[in-house]
Amino acid sequence: MESTARMTPPASTERYGATAIGLHWLIALLMIGGFYLGWIMTDIPGIMPTKLKYVSWHKWIGVTVLLLAVLRLLWRATHKAPSMPSHMPRWQQGAAHLTHVLLYVLMFAIPVSGYLFSSAAGVQVVYLGVLPLPTIIGPDKALKAVLRLVHIWG
Numbered sequence: 001m002e003s004t005a006r007m008t009p010p011a012s013t014e015r016y017g018a019t020a021i022g023l024h025w026l027i028a029l030l031m032i033g034g035f036y037l038g039w040i041m042t043d044i045p046g047i048m049p050t051k052l053k054y055v056s057w058h059k060w061i062g063v064t065v066l067l068l069a070v071l072r073l074l075w076r077a078t079h080k081a082p083s084m085p086s087h088m089p090r091w092q093q094g095a096a097h098l099t100h101v102l103l104y105v106l107m108f109a110i111p112v113s114g115y116l117f118s119s120a121a122g123v124q125v126v127y128l129g130v131l132p133l134p135t136i137i138g139p140d141k142a143l144k145a146v147l148r149l150v151h152i153w154g
């Protein structure tokens with residue numbers, strides 16, 4: 001009979017570093033917070049100060065996520081990620097890899113679509129209320145509708 005010690009997979013000494021772990025949790029918390037704000041702000045009817053305040057906070061959080069996502073991608077391009085446990089079936093390794101790629105795509109696509117949506121709606125983003133950011137595209141009704149869908153579905 002196989003002993004418990006032999007059945008337990010060997011512990012990995014490889015770990016993500018403090019920078020990767022820090023960025024992971026910071027981006028995760030900001031995305032969850034931004035998602036929650038996005039959800040409740042769109043439920044507030046009409047245009048009232050609270051709604052405008054929430055929309056601004058939502059955009060600032062989203063732009064921060066985008067900046068951190070760039071840092072994260074740079075970190076990932078210059079550091080080797082820990083390898084998957086050797087006992088993990090190949091299909092699970094593939095699924096994990098695919099999920100990582102998808103999360104990277106969403107980490108960029110959601111804030112970028114939100115940013116471009118604002119531009120297409122003719123609204124400039126003023127980061128933290130002090131730094132006006134460039135309006136990349138001019139007002140465009142058709143594009144605005146597409147970007148809104150991409151943002152919401154993302």
Ligand code: HEM
Nearest residue numbers: 031034035038039042059062063065111114115118125152
């Ligand atoms: C991680 C980043 C982001 C997440 C997770 C996120 C998520 C969301 C969610 C869940 C909604 C509500 C959708 C609905 O129920 O109708 C929303 C709406 C919106 N977001 Fe974002 N967002 C992000 C970044 C941004 C950025 C960077 C901007 C602009 C600079 C932005 C602009 C908007 C706008 C203007 C709306 C209102 C859309 C409407 O009129 O229905 N978002 N977002």
